[in-house]
Amino acid sequence: xxxxxxxxxxxxxxxxxLVTAVVVLYPALQTVWLSLHHFVxxxxxxxxFVGLGNFADILLRDELFWISLGNSLVWVVAAVGxxxxxxxxxxxxxxxxxxxxxxxxxxxxxxxALPSVIIGLMWTWMYDLNLGVFNDxxxxxxxxxxxxxxxxxxSTALGAVILALVWQGFPFFTVMILAGLQTIPATHYEAxxxxxATRWQMLRYITLPALREVxxxxxxxxxxxxxxxxxxxxxxxxGGPGYTTHTLPLYAFLKAYSGMEFGYASALSLLMTLLxxxxxxxxxxxxxxxxxx
Amino acid sequence: MKRRTLMTYSAAAIAxxxxxxxxxxxxxxVRWWYHFDNPQASPAELVAKFEKxxxxxxxxxxxxxxGGGNDYYTRLYAALVAGxxxxxxxxxxxxxxxxxxxxxxxxxxxxIDKWSGKSDIAPNLWKxxxxxxxxxxxxxxxxxxxxxxxxxxxxxAAGVQPPRTFDDFLKAALAVxxxxxxxxxxxxxxxxxxxxxxxxxxxxxxxDSGGMVTPKALAANRWFVELGTRHKLFPASAPTDGFxxxxxxxxxxxxxxxxxxxxxxxxxxxxxxxxxSAVPVPMGPDGKGWTSFxxxxxxxxxxxxxxxxxxxxASFLSSADNNVAFNAFTGQxxxxxSGAAKWNLHPKxxxxxxxxxxxxxxxxxxxxxxxxxTRTVWPQQMQRALLGQITPDAMMQAIEKHFHG
Numbered sequence: 001x002x003x004x005x006x007x008x009x010x011x012x013x014x015x016x017x018l019v020t021a022v023v024v025l026y027p028a029l030q031t032v033w034l035s036l037h038h039f040v041x042x043x044x045x046x047x048x049f050v051g052l053g054n055f056a057d058i059l060l061r062d063e064l065f066w067i068s069l070g071n072s073l074v075w076v077v078a079a080v081g082x083x084x085x086x087x088x089x090x091x092x093x094x095x096x097x098x099x100x101x102x103x104x105x106x107x108x109x110x111x112x113a114l115p116s117v118i119i120g121l122m123w124t125w126m127y128d129l130n131l132g133v134f135n136d137x138x139x140x141x142x143x144x145x146x147x148x149x150x151x152x153x154x155s156t157a158l159g160a161v162i163l164a165l166v167w168q169g170f171p172f173f174t175v176m177i178l179a180g181l182q183t184i185p186a187t188h189y190e191a192x193x194x195x196x197a198t199r200w201q202m203l204r205y206i207t208l209p210a211l212r213e214v215x216x217x218x219x220x221x222x223x224x225x226x227x228x229x230x231x232x233x234x235x236x237x238x239g240g241p242g243y244t245t246h247t248l249p250l251y252a253f254l255k256a257y258s259g260m261e262f263g264y265a266s267a268l269s270l271l272m273t274l275l276x277x278x279x280x281x282x283x284x285x286x287x288x289x290x291x292x293x
Numbered sequence: 294m295k296r297r298t299l300m301t302y303s304a305a306a307i308a309x310x311x312x313x314x315x316x317x318x319x320x321x322x323v324r325w326w327y328h329f330d331n332p333q334a335s336p337a338e339l340v341a342k343f344e345k346x347x348x349x350x351x352x353x354x355x356x357x358x359x360g361g362g363n364d365y366y367t368r369l370y371a372a373l374v375a376g377x378x379x380x381x382x383x384x385x386x387x388x389x390x391x392x393x394x395x396x397x398x399x400x401x402x403x404x405i406d407k408w409s410g411k412s413d414i415a416p417n418l419w420k421x422x423x424x425x426x427x428x429x430x431x432x433x434x435x436x437x438x439x440x441x442x443x444x445x446x447x448x449x450a451a452g453v454q455p456p457r458t459f460d461d462f463l464k465a466a467l468a469v470x471x472x473x474x475x476x477x478x479x480x481x482x483x484x485x486x487x488x489x490x491x492x493x494x495x496x497x498x499x500x501d502s503g504g505m506v507t508p509k510a511l512a513a514n515r516w517f518v519e520l521g522t523r524h525k526l527f528p529a530s531a532p533t534d535g536f537x538x539x540x541x542x543x544x545x546x547x548x549x550x551x552x553x554x555x556x557x558x559x560x561x562x563x564x565x566x567x568x569x570s571a572v573p574v575p576m577g578p579d580g581k582g583w584t585s586f587x588x589x590x591x592x593x594x595x596x597x598x599x600x601x602x603x604x605x606x607a608s609f610l611s612s613a614d615n616n617v618a619f620n621a622f623t624g625q626x627x628x629x630x631s632g633a634a635k636w637n638l639h640p641k642x643x644x645x646x647x648x649x650x651x652x653x654x655x656x657x658x659x660x661x662x663x664x665x666x667t668r669t670v671w672p673q674q675m676q677r678a679l680l681g682q683i684t685p686d687a688m689m690q691a692i693e694k695h696f697h698g
Contacts, residue, residue, distance in 0.1 A: 041370045042391035042661060128538070129530035130547045149529035152481070154680055157533075238483060241532040242677035257367045258668040260391070 039263035054267035072247040082166045087173020112171035120235025123164035180214035220283040321602040326382035328359040334622035380597035398430040431590035435625040437554035438650040446568040447549040455572040462575040469549040478539040478551035481532040486671040487585040491574040492517040495583035500658040505693040518685040532676040556624040558643040571646035586654035
């Protein structure tokens with residue numbers, strides 16, 4: 001390709017690049033600028049450059065950052081892992097032929113379509129100590145002797161919020177995997193059946209390898225989204241009890257919108273972005289590779 | 294009269310109605326931000342009444358999501374910093390200090406002195422709204438005083454009277470704390486500092502430097518935390534319970550007492566009838582008490598180009614009948630003395646409990662750190678103390694550190 005031909009496409013890309021610069025690059029650069037400043041929204045006369053001071057404070061002196069980072073890791077691994085498993089099982093079921101399959105396929109996306117705030121409120125009341133349906137069912141089934149304060153106990157709060165997020169997010173995996181399943185030729189299974197393969201062997205040696213690309217892409221995307229999400233936690237526990245469900249995005253949010261410390265909150269966000277860049281880079285590399293293939 | 298003077302007067306006489314018409318065509322617009330708990334409530338009728346009485350002024354009332362205070366104030370601060378703030382807005386005392394630091398507030402003393410409704414607002418209300426520099430930046434709009442709700446049926450069954458002191462409270466609480474009923478619906482989530490304040494600030498803690506870590510303050514906090522950890526008088530969900538939970542648990546008979554204000558009285562009575570009543574929060578060992586004064590005012594912003602018109606609208610809302618009408622849909626109390634005389638929006642026993650509580654009412658410090666204290670620091674530290682993750686003393690040290698380093 002000559003230099004002239006190589007540059008021909010630039011005018012076509014320019015509008016998209018301009019929009020990206022305005023809505024992505026500018027806010028990102030502003031976040032970097034803010035992170036290097038003492039910037040408190042209600043103290044506009046005292047904005048000053050502090051260099052890497054915010055980062056040093058976070059990494060060396062802020063115990064809550066490390067607690068939030070630990071919670072975030074548990075949050076991402078557990079939520080995405082369980083969403084994937086539930087999504088895979090549901091997709092395999094919905095790929096079978098049964099009466100009402102179309103309706104079931106449509107209904108399964110309902111949690112994904114609901115706003116996160118609604119999901120947070122709904123699950124908060126389902127977990128409620130006195131009025132919640134979970135305690136009522138477990139009491140009636142004789143599995144517990146007394147109602148459990150699911151969201152107020154450190155031993156159950158994070159798990160309870162993760163479960164709500166699993167319910168919200170598994171349809172994404174279901175839809176992605178179901179689409180992937182449609183692309184596997186039936187002849188593969190017929191041949192395997194003739195060779196005497198069990199259902200588990202078909203799953204292990206045909207289905208999962210064929211879905212590898214879809215699963216990897218879905219996992220990477222979902223990890224980025226879940227790592228960034230805070231709405232369900234904010235509604236259900238606000239990070240409590242204590243710091244039990246306090247994750248990094250929630251910490252940055254509270255620093256910005258409760259403490260109004262936008263400089264510190266930007267530094268927290270940037271650190272989180274750096275951690276996520278590992279996942280993002282993997283995703284981008286995969287997408288680029290498949291585009292070139 | 295000289296010819297030139299005559300011409301000038303004539304021109305002025307001709308131009309005067311035209312100027313009037315120009316003004317009539319371009320009325321001053323006042324942008325006002327407000328938040329109501331009930332999204333169905335609308336100030337449209339009051340706006341129409343005001344505009345009829347003030348033909349040159351239009352009010353653009355903008356409902357801003359409250360979001361526990363975070364949403365509202367973040368938007369307000371951001372709008373003010375960006376130079377796109379409203380002319381006036383509903384504001385609370387807890388944010389006055391931050392707004393002053395931003396130099397966002399217009400002093401209203403001059404306009405208030407000329408306002409005919411000034412004397413209809415009680416002197417102690419004016420005093421409570423005064424800023425640290427002695428000036429008035431807020432025009433009171435509504436208020437509540439927190440008191441103790443109690444279930445008359447559960448108290449009668451246990452043979453106890455509503456408490457007047459901390460000792461009474463503990464005795465009564467231990468008596469009603471049976472089976473599924475927890476004695477006190479404690480609010481450990483956002484906004485719960487009001488519950489804590491009644492017992493810990495009422496027990497001797499203060500926000501002055503060192504005031505959270507005096508022996509008396511530490512003892513008061515230990516006593517309060519132990520109501521939950523040792524005596525088990527709070528529901529297990531207390532660490533994260535918010536407004537909805539404490540009200541619903543009380544209505545469902547899961548708790549026998551809780552602390553809130555008259556804003557929830559009608560809902561309580563609708564569910565419980567005569568089985569609910571209220572008294573002032575109990576007094577501490579030294580005969581003093583503390584209860585939260587919940588305020589809401591209007592402020593006019595320094596950057597406004599329509600300050601006089603904005604004040605006219607704000608003062609309209611704080612005037613007798615208009616203020617009663619305003620509070621009819623916020624469920625709180627009128628700041629107007631003449632309006633209070635004909636108040637009939639709540640059952641009398643709750644109005645009486647409010648009146649009896651005014652001697653105890655206090656406010657959180659007018660400090661830039663107060664808002665973060667109520668929204669983040671207090672809930673986190675309180676929850677950790679209730680769960681045994683930190684000691685009650687460590688909780689008080691964290692609060693002391695937040696305010697005084």
